[in-house]
Amino acid sequence: MEGQKSKEELYNEACVLHKSLDEQLWKLQQKPFLTDDEEMEIRRLKKQKLHYKDVMESLKEEIKQKG
Numbered sequence: 001m002e003g004q005k006s007k008e009e010l011y012n013e014a015c016v017l018h019k020s021l022d023e024q025l026w027k028l029q030q031k032p033f034l035t036d037d038e039e040m041e042i043r044r045l046k047k048q049k050l051h052y053k054d055v056m057e058s059l060k061e062e063i064k065q066k067g
Contacts, residue, residue, distance in 0.1 A: 007066070011059040018052040021045050 005013075025045045028038055 007059050007063050014052045014055045021049040
């Protein structure tokens, strides 16, 4: 069991990653014009952000059921 992260630690990591993606997304969205690559990056960031949001919700439910 040593080295294995708790659900709370995984949840906290997902929160940090989600916030980081949100900040990156915000910076890109402040630009008045976007290149095609930047538009693709926004789509990628949104997908990743949604993935971490789903992970957070799933872990939150598991933690709630455990406690």
